[in-house]
Amino acid sequence: MMIDTNKTFAIHQAAYQGKYEEVKINVLANNRLLTATDDSGWSPLMIAASAGREEVVRLLIGRGANINTRNSGGHSALQYAASKNHQKIVCILMDNCANVNIQDELKATPLHRAASKGNMPALTSLVQCNRCSLNLQDSEGNTPLHLACEEERLDAxxxxxxxxxxxxxxxxxxxxxxxxxxxxxxxxLANMNEM
Known part of the structure; x- marks a missing residue:
């Protein structure tokens, strides 16, 4: 049974806008909306994480949303939260077993995204997670450190x-x-680190 595209659009809009009660009502009426994706594969959780809607993220996770779902570009909710520097959401996702080393189609991880943008709160949470691999390489062979250096993000x-x-x-x-x-x-800094 297909999910009505109008309902999919409605829950995505509500997730984006942070309309907690509307998301809750829709999910309670049809739990399959948790996995409803748009044409690019975005789920309500990805949208809420990207938009910084902490309450909606908690609600969707609590109702059973798949934390590690990836869209057509291979991006996950954690990658979007790291990219947008939503530290609390990064922590919520990690606390609920999000794959911290998940790679998109270009093999970039949430750490790559946070490091390249210099998003220090998100980056700090990621590097402090003992599951996080600091030296994974993307499709160009760049580690998060390569990207932080290239973008001249000194603190990162x-x-x-x-x-x-x-x-x-x-x-x-x-x-x-x-x-x-x-x-x-x-x-x-890098030379001092090598000593």
Whole structure:
């Protein structure tokens, strides 16, 4: 049985707008709406996580939404929360067994997304999770440290180094993270880390 596209649109809109009661009523009336996706594969949980709707995220998880569902680009709710720097939602998702190392179609993880944007609250929560792999490489061979260096996110570089990110992994272009930046402060920091 197909889910009515109008109901799918309605729950997605309500999730985006943070309309807790409306989401609750719709999900209670039809639990299958938890997994209702749009043409790009976005679920209500992904939308709520991306929009920073903490209460709606808690509601959807509490009703049984699949935390690790991925859309057509391979993105998960945790990737969106990390990308938008919604730290509380990052923590909620991780506390409910979200895969912290989930990779999208380009093999980027939530850590890649937070590091490249310099989203320190989300990044801090991710690196403190003992399940988080700091040195996973994306489809270009870049680790989160490569991206933080390239985007000249000094605080992100510092945090990654403090938690053990490798400075010696080469990407597909044959570059280590330090070679991705011309920022003197990042170069000094990375060199001090190697001593």
């Amino acid at each position: 570089v510092r945090l990654l180094l403090e938690h053990g990110a490798s400075t010696q992994i080469m990407n597909k272009a044959g570059k280590i993270p330090l070679e991705m930046t011309s920022c003197p402060s990042i170069r000094r």
